[in-house]
Amino acid sequence: MRSNHLKFYIDGAWVDPVSAATLDVVNPATEEAFTKISAGSKADVDKAVAAAKAAFSTFSRTSQADRLILLKRVLQVYNERFEDIARAVSDEMGAPIGFAREAQAAAGQAHMESTIAALEAYEFAEKRGTTTVVKEPIGVCALITPWNWPLNQIVCKVAPALAAGCTVVLKPSEIAPISGIIFAEVMDAAGVPRGVFNLVNGTGPDVGQSMAGHPDVDMVSFTGSTRAGIIVAKTAADTVKRVAQELGGKSPNIILPDADFSIAVAKGVQGCFSNTGQSCDAPTRMLVPKERHDEALDVARVAAEALRTGDPKAEESDLGPVVSEVQYEKIQRLIQTGIEEGATLVTGGLGRPEHLNRGYYVRPTIFGNVAPEMTIAREEIFGPVLSVIPYQDEEDAIRIANDTVYGLAAYVQSSSIETARRVAAELRAGSVYINYPDWDTSASFGGYKQSGNGREYADFGIHDFLEIKSIVGYGK
Structure with a gap:
């Protein structure tokens, strides 16, 4: 009507x-x-x-x-x-x-x-x-x-x-x-x-x-x-x-060393980019063991490049445009900042996808070698941009995960449920998701801190x- x-x-x-x-x-x-x-x-x-x-x-x-x-x-x-x-x-x-x-x-x-x-x-x-x-x-x-x-x-x-x-x-x-x-x-x-x-x-x-x-x-x-x-x-x-x-949120996704990286990293990319990255609880900081960082980037690149960005009316589109010109320009500015601050651009980057010349479309973007103090690791981007951050050990991963003004959600991936539960107990967030569970509307939803x-x-x-x-x- x-x-x-x-x-x-x-x-x-x-x-x-x-x-x-x-x-x-x-x-x-x-x-x-x-x-x-x-x-x-x-x-x-x-x-x-x-x-x-x-x-x-x-x-x-x-x-x-x-x-x-x-x-x-x-x-x-x-x-x-x-x-x-x-x-x-x-x-x-x-x-x-x-x-x-x-x-x-x-x-x-x-x-x-x-x-x-x-x-x-x-x-x-x-x-x-x-x-x-x-x-x-x-x-x-x-x-x-x-x-x-x-x-x-x-x-x-x-x-x-x-x-x-x-x-x-x-x-x-x-x-x-x-x-x-x-x-x-x-x-x-x-x-x-x-x-x-x-x-x-x-x-x-x-x-x-x-x-x-x-x-x-x-x-x-x-x-x-x-x-x-x-x-x-x-x-x-x-x-x-x-x-x-x-x-807001800047949710960490801790990939523990015993996780299956081919699954855990790929699903992490999909979770970050769902709704074209416009979710307050999106897993936008992927934390991976330092010695397996490059392996994680390879999996992440393949997962990101498999996603189809295009016309929202097309049934085959996985990602659409971001919501507005203001949002588009903010995301472009933060991608540029990531490049200038020395993060490794794995895929994506500035501008629209090559096949699109109209609409507020953002290239699905992954950064590697992101340091926790970089802008893209701290600010909520609210677009299809993932920061991959290397960590030394489990204690370091938990420290990096909690080193944020936000505390809406956190994610843990491990082949050991006992290990995942132990790490989840240390995370300062209103919701913690272990091994990508189904959405549960009977769970509480809300945040710690800001x-x-x-x-x-x-x-x-x-x-x-x-x-x-x-x-x-x-x-x-």
Whole structure:
């Protein structure tokens, strides 16, 4: 329903913005705008928050069973709009259409399913002698989501917030907002009560900041860059509201000497370059034994050069463009910095792939002989660029892995599960993945250090939207 692109969803209806202003939505494969959205303002945020506040008094008292029925209806409608969602993600952020279906749209589906399962088993009250401890919805929640995994982040915030009994105002990324508009259409068609879910589009400074600082917002859940997360937290501090953040990462992937390098290195390249390298938990630092560094580079080169970069509409494309001109230029600058600082360029490099002359396409790039102090080993690049770092021994690998301001994810590869577990225990990260396991939406997701605070997914996500009240002397 393209007619909703210029509208916001507030208090159960599609409405015009208070002031007319628009933003182009650019397809990164063509570098051309394919639609426009309205750019919201503080006045639009005020309307949406007022609707959410009014709805909270009723929705917060709904039963767990009723909220389960609601989420199951949302999932049903989401599944009916699945192909529309996948195509929107492909258009707005350049995800290859196969990946948009199998990973991007499927992520929203998986999070809805895991939230439903978690809610079915969730205990909102606990007896401790004559005290009853109850978990109650925190209130009106401002949800600010990024462009790189739009449905993943929308659903793993909206679903647990509603499961907890909260009401929400969502601001999707203005760079990739169309899938968010379709999600609002899903919520409307599913019969979500008026004011429980609201959507306002716009920029971070104009809409996100207004949401974060709003006195009637009780919680902000933000996913994005660490820089923007700091601004959100400072803005929210004036009203002492809860802030949950999932921020940047520079995740290490330790290939231990006993790993099968032909598998471990190749899968590490694929993991780093998945979603065209635009994942906050991507394994972007590959740590390999110094004596097997050259062997690792050979495997990595073959794996990278086997990936097909091209038109997102082509089913055979593995990688699409990065999301924007700003992102493209940042990646080019960091590739140039890697060359200037003396890293070995193994494959890829500056500019587009030779067969492409339009679109924000980046050559899949691998650097070897990367020193831990180099810029490309420390800054989050957010593109298909892998740094291979040699280490002396296991202790050195752990030291290098933890020597970062981030702590979102870490990866360990070994033929010995005991060894992998021992190394995993030493890593300062919110998630550690041993031998490339399947994605698990029942695991917690969130970071240490400057990768954020709070946890998402399943019951962990529900918990973050709850307040805890102890009723002492409640009785037996």
